[in-house]
Amino acid sequence: MNVTGINFAGAPMPMPEGRKGGPAQPGTPSARKDRLDLSRDSRKKDSTSAGISAVATAGEPVREDKIQEVRGKLEAGYYDQPEVIDQTAQKLMDKKLV
Secondary structure: OOOOOOOOOOOOOOOOOOOOOOOOOOOOOOOOOOOOOOOHHHHHHHHHHHHHHHHHOOOOOOOHHHHHHHHHHHHHOHHHOHHHHHHHHHHHHHOOOO
16 A cells, blocks of 8 residues: 555655645646545445344344353354354355355
């Protein structure tokens, strides 16, 4: 990743070779424009995060007993079993969360 042209609270910015520094003139368009390009994977992850957030905020109350049950299973390694991983992945796909 190459990020250029960011100014942190008055810190000097190096200019690319062959370019003269100086203030921009009002009313003249900049030769460089800011741009953001997201990969397909990034867009997909963003929509997945939105889906998970929607489920998390669906209005169901937090059940402490379930949280403790899941923590116990995590500590015991239950979720590391290939069958459990496959079942979890299938449920996420069925609900179109991934």
